[in-house]
Amino acid sequence: MALLVRLLALALALALGPAGTLAGPAKSPYQLVLQHSRLRGRQHGSNVCAVQKIIGTNKKYFTNCKQWYQRKICGKPTVISYECCPGYEKVPGEKGCPAALPLSNLYETLGVVGSTTTQLYTDRTEKLRPEMEGPGSFTIFAPSNDAWASLPAEVLDSLVSNVNIELLNALRYHMVDRRVLTEELKHGMALTSMYQNSNIQIHHYPNGIVTVNCARLLKADHHATNGVVHLIDKVISTITNNIQQIIEIEDTFETLRAAVAASGLNTLLEGEGQFTLLAPTNEAFEKIPAETLNRILGDPEALRDLLNNHILKSAMCAEAIVAGLSMETLEGTTLEVGCSGDMLTINGKAIISNKDVLATNGVIHFIDELLIPDSAKTLFELAAESDVSTVTDLLKQAGLSTYLSGNERLTLLAPLNSVFKDGAPPIDAEMKNLLLNHIVKDQVASKYLYHGQTLDTLGGKKLRVFVYRNSLCIENSCIAAHDKRGRYGALFTMDRLLTPPTGTVMDVLKGDNRFSMLVAAIQSAGLTETLNREGVYTVFAPTNEAFQAIPPEELNKLLGNAKELANILKYHIGDEILVSGGIGALVRLKSLQGDKIEVSSKNSVVSVNKEPVAETDIMATNGVVHAITSVLQPPANRPQERGDELADSALEIFKQASAFSKASQRSVRLAPVYQRLLERMKH
Numbered sequence: 102m103a104l105l106v107r108l109l110a111l112a113l114a115l116a117l118g119p120a121g122t123l124a125g126p127a128k129s130p131y132q133l134v135l136q137h138s139r140l141r142g143r144q145h146g147s148n149v150c151a152v153q154k155i156i157g158t159n160k161k162y163f164t165n166c167k168q169w170y171q172r173k174i175c176g177k178p179t180v181i182s183y184e185c186c187p188g189y190e191k192v193p194g195e196k197g198c199p200a201a202l203p204l205s206n207l208y209e210t211l212g213v214v215g216s217t218t219t220q221l222y223t224d225r226t227e228k229l230r231p232e233m234e235g236p237g238s239f240t241i242f243a244p245s246n247d248a249w250a251s252l253p254a255e256v257l258d259s260l261v262s263n264v265n266i267e268l269l270n271a272l273r274y275h276m277v278d279r280r281v282l283t284e285e286l287k288h289g290m291a292l293t294s295m296y297q298n299s300n301i302q303i304h305h306y307p308n309g310i311v312t313v314n315c316a317r318l319l320k321a322d323h324h325a326t327n328g329v330v331h332l333i334d335k336v337i338s339t340i341t342n343n344i345q346q347i348i349e350i351e352d353t354f355e356t357l358r359a360a361v362a363a364s365g366l367n368t369l370l371e372g373e374g375q376f377t378l379l380a381p382t383n384e385a386f387e388k389i390p391a392e393t394l395n396r397i398l399g400d401p402e403a404l405r406d407l408l409n410n411h412i413l414k415s416a417m418c419a420e421a422i423v424a425g426l427s428m429e430t431l432e433g434t435t436l437e438v439g440c441s442g443d444m445l446t447i448n449g450k451a452i453i454s455n456k457d458v459l460a461t462n463g464v465i466h467f468i469d470e471l472l473i474p475d476s477a478k479t480l481f482e483l484a485a486e487s488d489v490s491t492v493t494d495l496l497k498q499a500g501l502s503t504y505l506s507g508n509e510r511l512t513l514l515a516p517l518n519s520v521f522k523d524g525a526p527p528i529d530a531e532m533k534n535l536l537l538n539h540i541v542k543d544q545v546a547s548k549y550l551y552h553g554q555t556l557d558t559l560g561g562k563k564l565r566v567f568v569y570r571n572s573l574c575i576e577n578s579c580i581a582a583h584d585k586r587g588r589y590g591a592l593f594t595m596d597r598l599l600t601p602p603t604g605t606v607m608d609v610l611k612g613d614n615r616f617s618m619l620v621a622a623i624q625s626a627g628l629t630e631t632l633n634r635e636g637v638y639t640v641f642a643p644t645n646e647a648f649q650a651i652p653p654e655e656l657n658k659l660l661g662n663a664k665e666l667a668n669i670l671k672y673h674i675g676d677e678i679l680v681s682g683g684i685g686a687l688v689r690l691k692s693l694q695g696d697k698i699e700v701s702s703k704n705s706v707v708s709v710n711k712e713p714v715a716e717t718d719i720m721a722t723n724g725v726v727h728a729i730t731s732v733l734q735p736p737a738n739r740p741q742e743r744g745d746e747l748a749d750s751a752l753e754i755f756k757q758a759s760a761f762s763k764a765s766q767r768s769v770r771l772a773p774v775y776q777r778l779l780e781r782m783k784h
Contacts, residue, residue: 141181413431
């Protein structure tokens with residue numbers, strides 16, 4: 102409760118302005134994170150921000166709510182420190198950071214924000230310092246001292262060896278000739294720099310991180326008399342090539358280059374937009390079997406799906422990833438993009454070898470593993486990645502594996518490996534036919550299946566679809582995982598081996614010696630025609646053992662009364678098909694007799710009226726049979742239940758009389774009568 106109160110208070114504080122009034126226009130993600138950091142630090146005084154630092158590094162982040170409680174960034178533990186929020190400073194002897202930083206020009210502000218190296222290099226040029234100290238309105242994205250120190254030596258040497266051209270141009274590229282605050286930095290926008298009007302790419306992410314050419318904004322909105330300074334963590338450079346041009350010039354993209362040309366995606370990759378290309382290197386293509394690669398390269402649709410699965414719909418810089426998030430590709434699949442320390446991960450794997458290669462229309466990350474979507478895979482490849490290897494082995498042994506790798510549109514109903522925990526069955530003609538009945542003659546999707554639908558199999562059977570509240574079943578087997586849709590085939594992971602129906606309910610009962618007494622009873626009761634005709638029945642079939650448990654005198658009396666016998670037997674027949682996988686916790690199934698049967702399932706044991714079922718899911722063309730070892734009694738035939746119903750009725754009458762007595766003295770006098778009636782019925 103205390104935690105809930107604190108969270109509510111924090112949410113209220115975020116929603117209210119300084120004076121306790123509702124806040125004005127919506128704040129940007131960066132401003133919201135800064136505000137959260139300020140709230141977390143306010144116990145240390147005014148204008149104090151809580152900052153998370155990754156242990157063992159100099160990397161610091163303003164904290165959001167999720168990071169605050171997890172105390173991790175990119176899976177690495179963090180420590181909390183408290184610093185003056187941007188634009189404020191300490192005063193000796195006072196708590197917090199009560200003083201606003203004095204306004205000075207851009208040049209002097211560089212020193213205040215911790216970019217003294219930028220200040221130093223500005224001094225070396227002849228023209229830039231006077232401009233930074235003079236009149237005007239500018240924005241400078243100033244690299245931190247660490248950013249300059251991390252530049253490769255040869256790059257830094259080329260800059261400082263020609264200060265009035267190379268260094269001056271590099272610094273001007275970090276500048277914009279107007280004041281731009283973070284609230285104006287929108288995701289995907291481009292700012293025109295002061296170097297040859299070259300564009301600077303801005304991305305403002307929902308987690309509050311802002312990047313400038315993929316350099317992270319460390320501290321923003323430091324006002325100066327003639328502009329504003331934003332501190333960034335890298336020295337940025339001009340962007341000249343689009344994604345397609347980078348693919349053309351990189352030697353490591355030879356195979357990718359050919360694949361893009363064959364697919365026709367080069368038009369997209371050289372056009373406008375902001376994409377992220379997870380670009381597979383030559384090494385990535387070499388890791389997959391040559392047969393698979395040649396198949397995909399020779400299939401335009403599969404190739405296009407493959408490449409689209411490597412393109413994210415928006416530009417995602419590495420610095421924006423501080424925890425796992427889901428991102429959609431152009432192919433429509435979702436990739437889990439995350440980080441582990443300094444490494445980016447895709448679907449949990451650290452396969453990115455080079456990150457943040459900037460293009461005019463997005464960003465490229467080099468990856469050393471191909472991301473093949475399901476839509477480009479064969480049935481065999483889909484099954485290889487699922488827990489259904491036993492059935493694929495059986496299909497191979499039966500000589501049916503060509504169906505898993507061909508271009509015929511099929512759906513494999515593949516039982517989980519756990520179904521075969523007692524060992525795989527031997528391959529014979531009957532087993533081969535059963536396997537063919539696990540392959541549907543079309544590429545179907547579970548979300549489009551409907552109750553009562555039939556599916557044709559390669560084995561010649563028609564399989565029925567049953568839709569229940571919490572499960573989707575095909576005959577006796579229910580779908581255990583989301584289906585996978587491949588290039589031509591679809592894979593349904595099923596919870597058991599299918600047993601297609603071979604006859605009507607009566608055929609099933611007659612063909613099983615356990616039910617000989619039940620068959621005789623059905624014939625005596627005149628129900629044979631009912632269980633032979635088309636329909637949807639669930640039959641709880643008492644075995645011979647169940648009938649033999651009835652005292653002989655009662656059994657003879659029952660069998661000699663056709664009307665009573667029919668009433669009892671109809672209570673064993675539900676008016677819809679209910680397989681064990683569709684039961685859930687409890688289902689009340691209406692019987693042909695009229696009363697409801699209670700069917701429940703717990704720990705894989707099915708019970709009917711609290712009696713365990715001996716065998717479930719014996720499928721018939723017009724229903725399903727469940728074997729039971731007792732004869733069920735309708736409620737009207739149960740004395741105890743009949744008495745309970747009468748007592749409950751009397752109790753309800755008494756409750757109504759008692760309630761009415763508050764408004765009627767006459768009802769008060771009548772209440773004892775109802776009380777005596779209740780007692781009589783109870784006993």
